[in-house]
Amino acid sequence: MAKITLENLAHSYLPDPKSENDFALKELNHDWADGEAYALLGSSGCGKSTLLNIISGLLIPSQGRVLFDGTDVTMSPTADRNIAQVFQFPVVYDTMTVRQNLAFPLKNRGMDAAEIKRRVQRVGKMIDMEAELDHKARGLTADAKQKISLGRGMVREDVNALLFDEPLTVIDPHMKWELRTQLKQLHQDFGHTMIYVTHDQTEALTFADKVVVMYDGRVVQIGTPQDLFERPAHTFVGYFIGSPGMNLFEATIEGATARVGDTTVELGGTYVASGKTQLGVRPEFIRLSAGGTGIPAQINRVEDVGRHKIVRLTVEGHETNAVIGEGVDIPAGTDRISFAPEGINVYANDWRISAKGDAA
């Protein structure tokens, strides 16, 4: 297992990049801790695979260095990096049995037969294919073949890192949940450094200790699921994480208060902000009322989704969502919203700013 250091790393697919916009991966500096499970999350085209391919050695970055435990591996081929990789689509040897496929990386390293047998049995159980261990891979479904690929990725215990690139795309929904749980268990048992690329927030939040959110070639936040929920560092994180995502209100910041339209909102702290200023409030922190001092709002519809209700409103001309707990009544004649102070985030030019005196 290794700590992974990304130093002044950036990548452009163009031979002669002129501006930041020419970079698929914009400059970043990070240490990814030994033994942690990271999810790389972001929408299509934001640079997740570019970053993963640089870490795995499939791509040489146009700038910067990659270090494994302090050793520069930037120019080292994948084979020399001692990593296991699982891709979106299965990579299996059709003519081999499931058992031979799983044993392959261990045999290659000359491990003794009894140990190979033990590990293959364990991984076979993990991927729920114990009964098929002696079947040929040819003829198995894509779903089963991908489970073999995952198993092969997990069978070695001595790797520097385990890299997964959207590995559950072809897996059926029930098995997805099962395999995610198994991966998490594997991580707890062996403490591998794991990097898991996905555009699915549920997958990222359930799998990872830390979620690395990418947007437009940039890492906009690395945090625990709780950090991403409570203190989204960028408006994109607020919008992308959560269902529905965070509401944004254009606001003028005036120290400890903000003006949203004609309404004054108490911020619960003092802020100095300029540029494009907004308040970000998750639907869970929106309060509804009839009359009073809140921001004028109009309910468009209410969706009962079982555990809670989603109230769709129009506020200051924008669609706004509130989440109301099961059994909580929506006040009759609701025409105002207000914000729970602990749920207010202040943004200047899309980046979260802290109240004076706050650490984060």
Ligand SMILES: Nc1ncnc2c1ncn2[C@@H]1O[C@H](COP(=O)(O)OP(=O)(O)OP(=O)(O)O)[C@@H](O)[C@H]1O
């Ligand atoms: N080989 C390449 N040549 C030129 N441009 C590329 C190449 N690979 C990726 N890109 C571009 O780089 C940007 C980042 O792509 P990347 O594949 O890293 O994103 P991603 O977040 O992994 O997306 P997806 O989830 O769709 O795979 C995109 O604009 C993409 O078009």
